[in-house]
Amino acid sequence: MAMVRKGLHIKMGKSYLQISTSRVLLYIFITALVCFTAMPLIYVVVTAFKPIDELLKFPPQFFVRKPTMQNFNDLIVAVGSTSVPFLRNIANSVFTTVVTVFLAVFVSSLGAYSMAKMDLPLKKQIFSVIVAALMFPGEVTTIPNYLIVDGLGMINTYWALIIPKVAGAFNFFLMKQFCEQIPTSLLEAARIDGATELKIFTRIVFPFLSPAWATLIVFTFTSCWNDSSGPLIYITNEAMRTLPIAISSISTGGLARQGAMTAGTLIMTAPTIIIYTLMQRRVIETMAHTGIK
Amino acid sequence: MATATIAKDTSKKRVKAKKVKGGGVSSTSAVITAVIFFIPFFVLFCIFTIGPVATSLYYSLTNYDLIQTPEFVGLSNYQGLFLDDELFMTAFKNTLYFALISGPVGYLMSFVMAWILNDMKGRTAFALAFYAPSIASGTAMSVVWGYFFSPDRYGLINNVLTNLGIISSPILWTQDPKTILPCCIFIQIWMSMGTGFLVFMAGLQNQNRELIEAGSLDGIKSRFQELFYITLPQMKPQLLFGAINTISGSFGVFGVITSFAGFPTPNYAGHTMAAHLYDFAFVKFEMGYASAIAVILFAITFAAGKLCMWMLTDKD
Numbered sequence: 001m002a003m004v005r006k007g008l009h010i011k012m013g014k015s016y017l018q019i020s021t022s023r024v025l026l027y028i029f030i031t032a033l034v035c036f037t038a039m040p041l042i043y044v045v046v047t048a049f050k051p052i053d054e055l056l057k058f059p060p061q062f063f064v065r066k067p068t069m070q071n072f073n074d075l076i077v078a079v080g081s082t083s084v085p086f087l088r089n090i091a092n093s094v095f096t097t098v099v100t101v102f103l104a105v106f107v108s109s110l111g112a113y114s115m116a117k118m119d120l121p122l123k124k125q126i127f128s129v130i131v132a133a134l135m136f137p138g139e140v141t142t143i144p145n146y147l148i149v150d151g152l153g154m155i156n157t158y159w160a161l162i163i164p165k166v167a168g169a170f171n172f173f174l175m176k177q178f179c180e181q182i183p184t185s186l187l188e189a190a191r192i193d194g195a196t197e198l199k200i201f202t203r204i205v206f207p208f209l210s211p212a213w214a215t216l217i218v219f220t221f222t223s224c225w226n227d228s229s230g231p232l233i234y235i236t237n238e239a240m241r242t243l244p245i246a247i248s249s250i251s252t253g254g255l256a257r258q259g260a261m262t263a264g265t266l267i268m269t270a271p272t273i274i275i276y277t278l279m280q281r282r283v284i285e286t287m288a289h290t291g292i293k
Numbered sequence: 294m295a296t297a298t299i300a301k302d303t304s305k306k307r308v309k310a311k312k313v314k315g316g317g318v319s320s321t322s323a324v325i326t327a328v329i330f331f332i333p334f335f336v337l338f339c340i341f342t343i344g345p346v347a348t349s350l351y352y353s354l355t356n357y358d359l360i361q362t363p364e365f366v367g368l369s370n371y372q373g374l375f376l377d378d379e380l381f382m383t384a385f386k387n388t389l390y391f392a393l394i395s396g397p398v399g400y401l402m403s404f405v406m407a408w409i410l411n412d413m414k415g416r417t418a419f420a421l422a423f424y425a426p427s428i429a430s431g432t433a434m435s436v437v438w439g440y441f442f443s444p445d446r447y448g449l450i451n452n453v454l455t456n457l458g459i460i461s462s463p464i465l466w467t468q469d470p471k472t473i474l475p476c477c478i479f480i481q482i483w484m485s486m487g488t489g490f491l492v493f494m495a496g497l498q499n500q501n502r503e504l505i506e507a508g509s510l511d512g513i514k515s516r517f518q519e520l521f522y523i524t525l526p527q528m529k530p531q532l533l534f535g536a537i538n539t540i541s542g543s544f545g546v547f548g549v550i551t552s553f554a555g556f557p558t559p560n561y562a563g564h565t566m567a568a569h570l571y572d573f574a575f576v577k578f579e580m581g582y583a584s585a586i587a588v589i590l591f592a593i594t595f596a597a598g599k600l601c602m603w604m605l606t607d608k609d
Contacts, residue, residue, distance in 0.1 A: 026413075035422075038422040040437040133338075135540060143580055143587065144344065148348075163341070167338040169338070233575075244430060269429045269433045284495045287494070
């Protein structure tokens, strides 16, 4: 809030009256550009409601003329034709994503707080390893990760989709940088008042970190919900397949499945966008502290 | 576990209070609590991040087919990659080509976008529209790209180009070795501006406004001078975080290309190091060889990351 006021003040200070043609042109240009970058998403939304004749029409058209829900019925039929009902796929995705998000937020904030504000030994060294880990492309660790998940006996269990994602370098990094903002005096006061560390964490630290965990929720949710390689590698049991796998399995159905495919794409995409929209303000607040110094 | 922590804590609080006055000296029990808080993260991080990198290093020196025990072969996997594997050299070149274009271009574009949007009204809405495509799933987006770049007259781009009279017959975007990589670079730039954009946006919003006012008193005239002399030096930490995120995304590229042109790509035109790795690990089951590819890929991203750190960290 204070920041917004400051921003306004600056603008007033500068020549705010110059709302010139160049300004208007800039707005037009940016609007056009944003429409362009958002085009794939707009396409996803409109196409999901196209009746089959519009989908196959030539020349192809971008927008929908006679919207219909038929594609969603087709989707349920197409996916449900395998032995596993579509709702089960959705439930698998929701369950693994929610548990991962919950554990990731909890484990990362506990660890990050310990590193930022407690007497953790070797914190500098461990932190530089975590920063280095930000640069690991996920592809590099696919093979050993498989062997480890296999060695822990987690193949074909939901844990295979959850546990490897709980302690990510990216999540930890965000959390730790944000934890540095907690006023140390507040913690010391609580300690002198006799609060235990666990109480300090749950009563003071965790609420303070709310923008950071909003951010973690967005990123972890997105990466789990969209993950198509994990379920492909770790899960062979059809009943445990998640949404991305179920949807890409119908993409091989050719033209007849095209309607179902568009509906599936919308179902895949919508939750991440909705969650991000709800959290955007807090996400940007967190990101301000992510710099590497 | 929880009760143990609490018990330790009660004994600790007096020591801790003393520490505040004395300063600096940490008590054993404070260290123990810190370690207990840190352990869940640390154990999982070691098992699923550090462990895999370490085992990759080891397997890269072995022959390993997942069934028999790994047989130590020294550096021969690396020797094979660089001396006898022409396909690896193709993958190597493609990866560099892809990363050196998509990385810097995407990075610059997301910064410029954040900079322009930052003092526009309604930036929240613009930011949402700009960022949203990059959190949509690759699986979902490949459907869209499939339609945009469809190699027949149904494809949106071919359709538009035909109507404009630029081309007479449809371009085979997804099959022509000449167009595969450029198209994927285009898609990657489009899709990958997200995280960097958010970080930059946040950094810009939290600039020290007093510096800007001071600058305008000191003779900063244009927005560009302000950008180069005041904004960018202030934002180095965010610039670095953005760069590091871009690097790991652009060198590890695989998914975008596979969903665009299949696997393997026609004439290996879009064969990247990650694709080569996938091929040896999950098609040919030569884990040792695949691990050597992983190690090289990691070395490259790490070197690029270090370079960025060196460029964007204050040396004083």
